[in-house]
Amino acid sequence: MxxxxxxxxxxxxxxxxxxxxxxxxxxxxxxxxxxxxxxxxxxxxxxxxxxxxxxxxxxxIVQSTLCSSCKHFDKTAVLCLKYDEHPSLNFLPCDGVEWEPINNFDYEEKEYN
Ligand code: SF4
Missing domain, CATH: 4.10.860 (DNA Excision Repair, Uvrb; Chain A)
Structure with a gap:
């Protein structure tokens, strides 16, 4: 981008x-x-x-890799924010170790507060 x-x-x-x-x-x-x-x-x-x-x-990459469901992934830049690297279909910067799910509950709490 x-x-x-x-x-x-x-x-x-x-x-x-x-x-x-x-x-x-x-x-x-x-x-x-x-x-x-x-x-x-x-x-x-x-x-x-x-x-x-x-x-x-x-x-x-944006739709079907492990990064696409990780909270450290920036879809607009196709960038792992934790490692500051671009994942690809064959390369995950963290090898899946640092994956954390996108927590929709956090978003809902922020909207109501
Ligand atoms: S922490 Fe790992 S799984 Fe999450 S976006 Fe970065 S490379 Fe992908």
Whole structure:
């Protein structure tokens, strides 16, 4: 996930100054069209594609590994928070030793307090 955010920021860092520079070469009414096209086509659309690929690549890890039912697992980053490592289908950072179930009772208590 960090890679998606990183490359989105990098593309934005290149596209936005470039658009600023191109403003002097286009009439203002055309510049807006070019700007919206460039922002969507170079920054937003590739970020959406990368995010969908990230979700698809990690779908099985998020849904069907031991980590998916552990309270130390962050599904949004596909990260073990206890070991600060990314589990995979063939690799559990703790080898299952540190697994702790997600305790739904804790969530219910927090909601009522
Ligand atoms: S503690 Fe173990 S089971 Fe839990 S998320 Fe980390 S590696 Fe997975």
């Amino acid at each position: 960090g890679r998606v955010v990183y490359w989105t920021i990098m593309r934005a860092a290149i596209v936005i100054p470039s658009l600023w520079f191109l403003m002097y070469y286009f009439q203002f009414r055309y510049w807006w069209i070019v700007a919206f096209g460039a922002i969507y086509g170079i920054i937003i659309h590739p970020a959406i594609i990368q995010f969908r690929k990230f979700e698809n690549d990690n779908k099985e």
